[in-house]
Amino acid sequence: MAAEQRAIAEWEGFLFVNLSLEPEPFEQAFAPLIGRISRWGAADLRRGARIEYSVAANWKLIVENYSECYHCPLIHPELSALSPWRSGRNDLSSGPFLGGYMDLNHTSMTVDGSSGRAPLPGLPAEDVGRVYYYAIFPNLLLSLHPDYVMAHILRPDGPGRTLVGCEWYFHPDTLAATDFSPDDAVQFWDTTNRQDWHVCELSQRGVSSRGYTPGPYAQAEGLLWEFDQEYLRALVDG
Numbered sequence: 001m002a003a004e005q006r007a008i009a010e011w012e013g014f015l016f017v018n019l020s021l022e023p024e025p026f027e028q029a030f031a032p033l034i035g036r037i038s039r040w041g042a043a044d045l046r047r048g049a050r051i052e053y054s055v056a057a058n059w060k061l062i063v064e065n066y067s068e069c070y071h072c073p074l075i076h077p078e079l080s081a082l083s084p085w086r087s088g089r090n091d092l093s094s095g096p097f098l099g100g101y102m103d104l105n106h107t108s109m110t111v112d113g114s115s116g117r118a119p120l121p122g123l124p125a126e127d128v129g130r131v132y133y134y135a136i137f138p139n140l141l142l143s144l145h146p147d148y149v150m151a152h153i154l155r156p157d158g159p160g161r162t163l164v165g166c167e168w169y170f171h172p173d174t175l176a177a178t179d180f181s182p183d184d185a186v187q188f189w190d191t192t193n194r195q196d197w198h199v200c201e202l203s204q205r206g207v208s209s210r211g212y213t214p215g216p217y218a219q220a221e222g223l224l225w226e227f228d229q230e231y232l233r234a235l236v237d238g
């Protein structure tokens with residue numbers, strides 16, 4: 001296959017472009033993800049809502065924030081009420097794809113923890129009680145819920161600002177219902193997003209200070225260390 005044919009690939013409804021002159025075959029680069037989330041049927045879902053944020057923080061701080069939840073009890077009271085921050089486990093813990101699941105002790109991640117939406121067809125029972133979170137290097141954050149899928153797509157706008165497109169995807173039958181509204185999920189995550197952007201912007205101010213000295217990683221920051229290693233690998237490999 002010619003290099004230009006290998007440079008773009010579709011996975012679960014998302015398009016990926018490799019700018020390398022000699023792109024690594026997608027199936028090889030994405031091997032840990034191929035088939036991993038097919039039970040959500042993401043490629044068949046349709047966008048029900050989108051919000052674009054402009055965050056005064058470097059994109060890497062946003063990925064790092066997404067990759068740990070020990071900040072959750074402190075800044076996300078709404079999320080912590082629905083999903084215990086110590087629950088779940090990581091099932092991708094090294095390389096360019098990082099994340100895992102957390103337990104959901106309500107039926108949906110919405111303002112009141114409920115939803116009139118059915119779980120996505122094809123999801124096994126254990127996944128109906130979980131939310132999966134994956135950071136897909138470099139700039140896609142994919143959150144898989146029982147009844148919808150959410151994506152954050154990060155676009156750096158200089159070293160100190162990131163444009164974040166947050167999108168919510170629903171089953172076509174759900175979207176076609178006359179009483180469909182994405183608002184319960186959108187309001188919940190808009191609140192949570194803004195809480196995260198606030199601390200990311202504080203972190204940006206902190207690391208931009210002449211007084212800043214990097215400290216050791218906390219025990220709950222294993223995925224952050226892995227992400228930083230992947231970033232350093234990408235810098236070296238081009």
Ligand SMILES: [Fe+2]
Binds near residue numbers: 065066071072076196
């Ligand atoms: Fe957060």
